[in-house]
Amino acid sequence: MRATSPVYAAFAACAAIITVVAVTIAATPKTSDFSRTASIASQDAEALLAAHDGTSLSLALVAGDELAWSATFGAVDTRGTAPTAETLYGIGSVSKIVTTVAVMQLVDAGKVDLDAAVADYITDFRMEDPGYTRVTVRMLLNHSAGFPGTDYANGFTSAPFADYAEQMLAQLARSRLKSMPGSVAVYCNDCFTMAGLLVERVSGIPFTEYVQARVFEPLGMTASMYPTDPLEPGGFAPVIVDGEAQPPEYLNLYASGALFSTPHELARLAAVLLGDGTWRGRQVISPASIQQMGLDHMSGTLDPIASTAFRYGLGWDTVADPGLEAVGARGWGKGGDTVDYHAAFLLAPDSDVAVIITAAGRQVGSGMLSTLAQTVLRSAISEIHGAVLPPGASVEHDPPEARPTTGQLAAMVGSYAGSMLVRVAATPEDSLAVDAYAGGKWVPPDFYTLRSDGLFWSTTEPSRSLQTRSAWGRTYLVLQLAEPQGTFLETTILGEKVSPHDALRATWKERAERSWVIVNERSDSLLWNGNPTLTMADPDGTGYLWVTHAQGSTPVDPRDSDDLASMFVQLPGVNGRDMNDLRMLLREGEEWVQFGSATYRPVESIPPLEEGVVRISIGVDSAAQWRSVPAETRLSSTGDGSWRAYTADGDPIDVATGWGVLPAGSLVAVFGMAGETISLSAERI
Incomplete structure (x- = not known):
């Protein structure tokens, strides 16, 4: 593994100059049993699980409308039992592809127009910003609606919560737009929750039932399901932590990321999207809709520099997968992550192959699975066409250092805001010191020097570079680095430059x-x-x-x-x-x-926890009441009430369910239904 600096770890992104040799694919494909691909996939899958403490992984390779090869790895219990082809995994945001297919079915039926206003179909859709009336169905599917992002409240739970979509609709009614509809394509879970509501309102059928009847049943996907009811032990792949199988997590963002499925069943959906939209003679989606899904929908939107990982289609994260483009192939890809589950869904439509990978593990990620998927498809394409693809490019560009002008330094210096705050400062040595504020603290800086190509290169990570790009009157900080296999450049916009203004009021x-x-x-x-x-x-x-x-x-x-x-x-x-x-x-x-x-x-006004039998009333618009612990206290539930304990800074305190000894200065959250009174017993020690 590449040694990483603190700022590089905070960035979680990459940059390098590499040379890639494109491969000319033979016009007439050859037949293959994919034995070499199976060997490569198996080795890499096992290595991935070992390197990232993954619990299990399942993989399927599709060629045409057939399942060409599949395998499972790891274990689904503490006895070491291997997963089977029927073992369910949460697929996270790969669920968005299924939602897009459902919407496009309604487009095919003439019931939905992609460029009609969402408010025409969801008539109670409102926002504080009057521009919401310009949000179209297409903008939901390509992430450009301008919604704030994700309504996280009650989105990830330990039991099903069926009212999430209506809760999100109510939250949007209290929200402004983040950007003008159609102007900025930025990843948005609420867009797809809204797309699920649209399916429900137009069809008159609950979203999960619609997908079951119109997508799963025609494809024979009998195991795939949304967790609207508690999951039965043994049917899904749990994450194993410290030798214990963890209980299932429930995503209530059904249309955005909640689906449980298997690579075997998703392989059928992949075959439909690779082909003419039919499965065993039954039309699931039209070829025209598949084509629409595969178009680059970022044209005309704010796009300071072409991202490698995100070229949004309809539902797809990218319709120009860089790992396949690096070897002359076209790819459509989607990744998905929850806390416990991860998935990658990658198609090479011109070569008629696809790969689906699912995994369980809290240190695994969809980016890792996407890298594995790219490796698998590159190998599969080479076996089909008889072409030998390069094993990976190497860094060949090492420009000499250059002395920056005052203007070049000034153009880089400043603060850049995004999912983290990045600060760039000039040093007395005419280099750049770059640090990041994430999780409430600054990480130690990295240093960058100018090279003759005009980019600032890291002094600790030789393949990493920074630059700025401007668009629409804004300036952006851009990071580049070669991805793990060295076959393409990852390009990430870290943040937007902010202009300092008056001190805080x-x-x-x-x-x-x-x-x-x-x-x-x-x-x-x-x-x-x-x-x-x-x-x-x-x-x-x-x-x-x-x-x-x-x-x-x-x-x-x-x-x-x-x-x-x-x-x-x-x-x-x-x-x-x-x-x-x-x-x-x-x-x-x-x-x-x-x-x-x-x-x-x-926190400062939380009332103290009294001693003895304590009765706490839950507010009509809340789910938790808080108490501070003035002295060491033994706390227990006397009825159905539940509680959790935290340090004064909010870090969880590990106590047994329903009782525990709490240190002085800690905090207690007491849970119940709105208007309910909870009884606890507090004994000072």
């Missing part, structure tokens, strides 16, 4: 010294397994606020109001996803925070 400066805890998340939300606090800071003194919360970090601009800090970044791809406005609310005589769909109360 006194009201916001005071808030930046406080912290808040969430109150409206259901007790079965997986958010409670992490840190439920929200903090805000101005870490680089530019006058913007950096909000750190359970889902990550988000920049907001508080300059125009004492009550509203606005999302403002216009950043295509993924590093501009899931932005929200931050609003200050007056609740119970004090300031609370509304951030997206989450409501937070201030």
